[in-house]
Amino acid sequence: MEIQRIDRYRVRLPLRIPFETSYGRLTEKAFDILLVTDELGNQGIGELVAFEQPDYIEETIDTARTIIEKHLIPLLVDTDIQHPKEVAGLFDGVKGNQMAKSSLETAVWDLYAKRSNKSLKTYFNDTRAQIPVGVSIGIQTDLTKLIDQITKYIDLGYKRVKLKIRPGYDLKPIEAIRKKFPDIALMVDANSAYTIKDIHHLQQLDAYNLAMIEQPFAANDFLDHAYLQNEIQTAICLDENIRTLRDCELAFSLGSCRSINLKIPRVGGLTEAMKIVDFCKEKEILVWLGGMFESGIGRALNLQFASQKIFTFPGDISASDRYYYEDILTEPIEIRDGDIRVPDGLGIGVDLSQNTLLKYGVYDTLFIK
Ligand code: OSB
Ligand code: MG
Known part of the structure; x- marks a missing residue:
């Protein structure tokens, strides 16, 4: 499978109840949704979950975006991927930055399952x-x-x-x-x-x-x-x-x-x-x-x-x-x-609501072959 295109929504959802931990208070969750498309038009979805502040672990949503755009996408789109298990190996040269890696790796798993007509x-x-x-x-x-x-x-x-x-x-x-x-x-x-x-x-x-x-x-x-x-x-x-x-x-x-x-x-x-x-x-x-x-x-x-x-x-x-x-x-x-x-559909088994995404998010394209 070949990745032909990667799109993104940068989203902020207000929390119902502010969440306080030993290190801070969260009133809104920022996250990115990554859409990875193959040569047949199948689409896998991944989420970048990193927080805005480096107070849980080191990674933040900004550092992860940089790693994704500058370092991970070039490695991902350069190869014919047979199986999602190969993705971690492709990313091996990039140290740490697990949340950035996971957002793309899990999108490829979802894509692979969908392309194989299977639930994840x-x-x-x-x-x-x-x-x-x-x-x-x-x-x-x-x-x-x-x-x-x-x-x-x-x-x-x-x-x-x-x-x-x-x-x-x-x-x-x-x-x-x-x-x-x-x-x-x-x-x-x-x-x-x-x-x-x-x-x-x-x-x-x-x-x-x-x-x-x-x-x-x-x-x-x-x-x-x-x-x-x-x-x-x-x-x-x-x-x-x-x-x-x-x-x-x-x-x-x-x-x-x-x-x-x-x-x-x-x-x-x-x-x-x-x-x-x-x-x-x-x-x-x-x-x-x-x-x-x-x-x-x-x-x-x-x-x-x-x-x-x-x-x-x-x-x-x-x-x-x-x-x-x-x-x-x-x-x-x-x-x-x-x-x-556990959702039964193909891949992760759920569908995005375009309306809600556009209400709370901003769309852009990170890569086109
Ligand atoms: O330490 O497990 C944690 C939420 C954000 C960051 C770190 C943690 C948590 C939670 C909530 O404990 C987990 C959840 O319900 O998503
Ligand atoms: Mg914990």
Whole structure:
């Protein structure tokens, strides 16, 4: 297959509820939709999920655009591609920049599946038609409001709650949630807000029956996480640390975590994500699918991938209306009894709403053969 054309929508969608983490507050999500067209007119869709600020990891939407336009597109359009697994290899000479790579790599996977008349999930192992999902709750210092918010999501059927925490906002909100919901599957995510000095404080979290503590320490730290995992009962989960299969091998050999939040864009695309799933299966690491406040395109991709039965732990894949007033799909992603159906159509299985894209986005063409 030959890539003949690449088009893009640069989109900004307002969030229904501002999302606050240990590092900042998000009121709108900016993302790009990339359309990759082959010589037969088939079109694959990919999403660039990087944030505007380099506060989650280093990549931003601006740096990723530069990498895509200057470095990745020339490599992608120069070759006759037989299989999407080759794309990661084509990009090998470009170091890092996983989200930029993933936006194109996943578009080629979608294109390949569509061209082969298949749903993307047919390329994965042991899939299900619907998957249990969780919700990630931003920092809300008014604890009455926090409990109201969580109650609403639990009533909607969400099967696991993840609470963002930071120093000064941890034990109290967790205690309030546990008092109201003694049995829900509950976990916390610190987005690197703590340091090794907080180890005794973090040990107190063992009292709350948390499923795991996500990314307490710095985004590139394996040693302190290993030290903490050794000193705490609760499982540590790594998110920001994990960019490659090699990072998983390092975390495993040091004992830095017992769980991995896998995000397809953070590891450069589906090919690396599949390798990580295999590794976690072999080493019995609890792997689950994370999210990046994706639009319906990125979440449709996540649903296809998370359809694999190995993802028993509910992921950060919520319905469209948890994030946005209006999604960019012809039909929004919906939750029913705590499950979301995996779309059945070709490729990622969803269609773009041109009207919504043009309402919130700006269109341009990046490449024509
Ligand atoms: O750390 O997992 C995270 C959202 C944006 C950036 C980082 C993270 C998150 C979430 C929400 O926790 C995941 C989602 O519902 O998309
Ligand atoms: Mg996280």
